[in-house]
Amino acid sequence: MLAILLRRLATALPTLLAVILLSFVLMRTAPGSPFDSERPLDAATRAAMDRTYGLDQPLIVQLGRYLGNVLQGDFGPSLVYKDFTVSGLIAQGLPVSLTLGGLALILAAALGIAGGILGALRPGGWLDRWIGFKSAVAVALPSFVTGPLLVLVFGLWLSWLPVSGLDSAAAWILPVLALATPTAGAVAKLTRTGLAEAMVQDHVRTARARGLSPLTVLVRHALPPALIPVVSYLGPAAAGLLTGAVVIETVFGLPGLGRYFVQGALNRDYPLVLGVVILYAGLILLFNLIADLLYGLLDPRARG
């Protein structure tokens, strides 16, 4: 187990470095500059700005300096949000995004796995078909449809829940629900399919022959192997949920990370984009690592 962990970590660091290099080069080769605006700057001011931020240096020097700073935990200043550092911006947005994504992840996994199990208890029964239909709809509906729909029904018509902002704990309910819905649908489908495969395995028949209750057979003997594809899916999906759901944050007016990602890219705010990319890549690597550890838990043969 420890060997797997170390091996994964050894490959994670070069991957992260490659991601930084690639995004750095891509950002710089894209046309445009952070100081472009409606009214062009005069040449002298522009040169002064470039000098201030070190953008007049050769690319390789800039890269070296950036990497050196990142190693010390300094992601540089934002070029667009003046007076803010990238670390400061991320520190503002990350807690919101982490809360939103974390709650959505838990809800999606709980709803999805429970739905998959309920469906598999009586394969082909009305509940199975109903859950199958629901999860197909959940996967198919994009969050910019479910988000406003939830706002309309629960916020405006019924006035049960706040429409936007974060003034009360209840304000989390609608965005979390909207964000979790497609993931929950996908998890339910994957769980159900995995269980259908697992239920016809020989070892499940052995468990049934042992006189165990249908629920014990399902949860203890069939579920762990069935969850392997779910874990594969949830690893990268979790990183996506946690680092800011742009659409959901916009629809519900939440001050999360998503908008920095979009605006940073649009404004050529190099340090901001790189900071968010590093965070995103780091989270993806982290969650894939967690997924690998979970494989070992679900299937002892994967422990090597």
Added chain:
Amino acid sequence: MSVYAVEGLSLSLNGAQLLEGVSFAIDKGGCTALVGASGSGKTMSCFAPFGLAPGTPTGSARLEGAEMIGLAEPALRPIRARAGFVFQQPLTALTPHLTIGSQLAEAAGTRDRSALAAMLDRCGLPEAKLDQYPHRLSGGERQRALIACATAHDPALLVADEPTSALDAGLRHAILDLLDRFRERGMGLLLVSHDLPLVAKHADRVVVLDGGKVIEDGRAADVLERPQHATTRALIAASPRLDSPAPLLPEPGAPLLSASGINVRFGKLAAVSGASFDLREGEALALVGRSGSGKSSLARAVARLGPCDSGTVTWRGDPLPPRSRMRAEHRRCLQPVFQDPAASLDPHWTVQQSVEEPLRHLFPDLASEARAERAAAALDEVELGSAYAKRRPATLSGGQAQRVAIARALVADPELILLDEATSALDVLVAGRILDLLGKLQASRRLAILAITHDLAVARALCHRTAVMDAGRIVETGDTAATIAAPQSQALRDLVSAS
């Protein structure tokens, strides 16, 4: 007084009558064996009354007097818990993500470690296995663990469906001896097997099934020595026996393949150490040995289908390149047939597509009509015919699927075929017919054969010479009949005494 009695058991599924009026009984401490060809309804007769097979049976099945037929699952479960079940495939019958100990605890209804250790102990496994996962155990150990689980709650009846057919010969009697010890404690045993010598030794009653009906039923000695029914006689005749007369084999020709100093390592384990053998045109060599002795690793290394760490292989005097550099003209000479036909055929492909596939790669210039023609000829040669061309593996029986696998091996006109336990997964009647077919092909095509087997009867039926493997080394080689008659190595003596 019978522990378990089945009367007039019938079962139909999707319009097909699978069982019709099956009746048999098992005495306390007795053993009744159900025998018959595949598809005769043996497994269904075992599992249908307990709700472990699809469909709703009719008739009567009473375990310790409690009627099971007609009960719904919740009412059936406590009665089913009075029986224990052992399945055919020890590799897949245990839950892979739970330790042996936790599965045993589940079956026994206790977590007391010394009690669990005692249950393992009476099945011949040490206490340390409690903490291990099934994949760490060998096939024989898993089957013992499965028996430990099935007998943990002292069941009145043990249902064992082909409990030994996935195991090598040496282990079979050991497992049945183990089951006999449980019978001494009063447990009834319902045994399904196509291994008639085994049945003769352990069962006291034999029930012969054919097409879902009982065609013969009586004391084991009576049925096996004085069979009344033609099907029973065919089953007995098909049982391979070491004392049957040696077959006429084709005369070997020029040297074909020569392997020397083959080594295969898997990590720290030396699977094959310094093995050498030769093979001539039209000659058949059997590699025999128990599971894990390195037969498959050696054959795959030589055929360039598996890893080979060192050693040389020559084909008609020219060295055969390593696995990664084998080209079509090398692959054409040598084609494999594997143990499990259902697993070695792509379930999505038709028979014709599977048989044509080698031609696609080994003879890329062949036009599609010519490919179809050669595939049809190969299917004729394995006595299947064109009616099977459009079918998919799921609709084939085990024997038919293995014929397709043989056709696929033959279609590229190889000079040597590699048979990796090609008959071990088949029942005795079907295996006998496949052996007959291979014998015919051997004569008509002057086909050289490298046969990997743990079944000495296969070696006797097909092979000029036999090489015995033990712990990765070839310990004995010689003329098949002479070698089996006077085994020199302990490994071969064990195999002979187990056959």
